[in-house]
Amino acid sequence: MQAAVFLDRDGTLIEEIPYLHDPLRVKLVPNCVEALGLLRGAGFKLVLISNQSGVARGYFKRSDVDAVNGSLADLLSAGGERLDGMYYCPHHPDGDLPEIAIRCRCRKPGPKMIFQACRELGLEASRSYMVGNADVDVGAGNAAGCTSMLISGTAQADSNADWIGPDLLSAAHWILDR
Numbered sequence: 001m002q003a004a005v006f007l008d009r010d011g012t013l014i015e016e017i018p019y020l021h022d023p024l025r026v027k028l029v030p031n032c033v034e035a036l037g038l039l040r041g042a043g044f045k046l047v048l049i050s051n052q053s054g055v056a057r058g059y060f061k062r063s064d065v066d067a068v069n070g071s072l073a074d075l076l077s078a079g080g081e082r083l084d085g086m087y088y089c090p091h092h093p094d095g096d097l098p099e100i101a102i103r104c105r106c107r108k109p110g111p112k113m114i115f116q117a118c119r120e121l122g123l124e125a126s127r128s129y130m131v132g133n134a135d136v137d138v139g140a141g142n143a144a145g146c147t148s149m150l151i152s153g154t155a156q157a158d159s160n161a162d163w164i165g166p167d168l169l170s171a172a173h174w175i176l177d178r
């Protein structure tokens with residue numbers, strides 16, 4: 001069983017654009033490749049865990065999510081990096097599309113995507129980390145038994161995160177220092 005760093009997508013690995021669905025607008029956050037390289041070098045698997053409720057809301061299709069994720073993978077690959085898995089939840093109870101406008105168990109802060117990744121990739125949640133820029137990331141990490149890490153530009157006194165810091169690279173350094 002390996003340890004992993006589970007990573008949110010929008011605002012964590014790539015620049016935040018609300019309901020992003022254009023693969024040409026994908027831009028890595030600063031030092032993204034360096035941060036992932038440090039974590040991979042330390043033996044962590046790297047797995048994307050993303051809410052994409054824009055699918056249920058009818059803003060874009062699953063194929064658009066795949067295209068954006070493919071663009072992310074291409075940008076990482078150009079820097080010599082990659083992700084070991086990509087999971088996303090297309091659901092939302094307030095959506096327009098009947099079959100996926102549901103109150104699912106995979107949408108963060110639910111832990112189901114993390115547990116699925118653990119099962120499929122042979123990972124141990126209790127030795128792993130969840131890194132994101134929103135409360136739902138912290139909630140999912142805590143629910144799965146991971147160490148939860150919040151990237152935030154502002155003070156978050158009420159967060160349940162185990163770590164709060166300014167960016168992905170400082171998150172990677174904190175993990176490596178443990």
Ligand SMILES: [Zn+2]
Pocket residue numbers: 089090091104105106107
């Ligand atoms: Zn879901």
